[in-house]
Amino acid sequence: MRLLKIIPDNTNIGFVRVRHIAFAITAFLTVAAIALVGVHGLNMGVDFVGGVSIEEKFQSPPHLDEVRETVNRLGFGEAALQQLGGQNTVTIRLPVPHSKADDAVDKMVESVKTALAAKFPGATFSTYSTVSGKVSGELVNKGVLAVILAIVGIAIFSWFRYEWQFGVSTAVAIIHDVLMALGFFAVTGMVFDLNIVAAVLTIIGYSINDKMVIDDRIRENMRKYRKMGMSELIDLSVNETLPRTVMTSLTIMLALASLLIFGGPVLRGFTAAMMLGIVVGTYSSIYVSSSLLITLGLKPGPREEKPSAASGAERVGPREGA
Incomplete structure (x- = not known):
């Protein structure tokens, strides 16, 4: 087992002595991510911009990659697929046609039906529906609200569980992690849909779990080493939890790498967001969240000194004299 140890005992x-460099890098990446999202924007999926959902039934479970390639060749935009029921039925989601003609959607659906019938003999069209802009707008609002409430709830929990400094540092680190994910999608142009919102919420959950482990050890050491300086105490706490942090991250990365290789295009965006979130979350837990406690003025509690026998006699003396 010693050969399997990545982090030695x-x-x-x-870590604390390079906190100013880490803070500078974090600030730069955060500003860059905000700028990229503001300039390039996000490639919103059908869930957020509206679109057309087509349901097609096949004689046998089709290969989704072949279905996706057939539909994408028509030039209506990137298709999002989902198998239903016994895997023979596939839901195909496409963006709303740019044409303002009344029959634009009908023509698009007819083109998809014809192409799939030619590629997959026996495929039959079931039905289609259109996702309106109002529904997509509600999904955007609820997705943003879910992320904000998650961050605020975690910050409040850390505040009450530990000290207010822990709540602030955790919120700052998680906001950084979320912005890194948004910046990644702005750069790559990958589709941002409800699956990515789920990935962002999962990243928040992983980050808070990682940070809570370190925060628990910091609080424990604050009680144990009351005369130790905060820099040494935080370094000690992070080093003590480092094997757990690194091994947890590597284990999750191995699972995500399998999804990235074998999961296909459907899970590619979700997996990429998760992998980036694990790397960024580990970095922020080690270099940002813990070191920020010093900047926020967190200090070990005062030593509880027990009264000596002499001091006790001095307190009794006046009463006897009285």
Whole structure:
């Protein structure tokens, strides 16, 4: 088992001494992510911009990659597929046609039906529906609200569980993680849909779990080493939890790598967001969240000194004299 250890025991890495460099990098990446989202925007999926959902039934479960390639060749935009029921029925989601003609949607659906019938003999059209802009707008609002409430709830929980400094540092680190994910999708142009919102919420959950482990150890060491300086105490706490942090991240990355390789295009965006979130979340837990506690003025509690016998006699003396 010693050969499998990635992080040796009793590490003594000085994470706090490079906190100013880490803060500068974090600030730069955060501003860059905001700028990229503001300039390039996000490639919103059908869930957020509206679109057409077509239901097609096949004689046998089709290969989704072949269905997607057949539909994408028609030039209506990137198709999002989902198998239903016994895997023979596939839902195909496409963006709303740019044409303002009344029959634009009907023509698009007819083109998809013809192409699929030619590629997959026996395929039959079931029905189609259109996602309106109002529904997509509600999905955007609810997705943003879910992310904001998750961050606020985590910050409040950390505040009450520990000290207010823990709540602020955790919120800052999680906001950084979320913005990194948004910046990644702005750069790559990958489709941002409800699956990515789920990935962002999962990233928040992973980040708070990682940070809570370190925060618990910091609070424990604050009670144990009351005379130790905060820099040394935080370095000690992070080093003590480092094997757990790294091994957890690597284990999840291995699972995500399998999804990225074998999961197909449907899970590609979700998996990419998760992998980025694990890397960024691990970095922010080690270099940002914990070191920020020093900047926020967190200090170990005062030593509880027990009264000595002499001091007790001095307090009794005046009463006896009285």
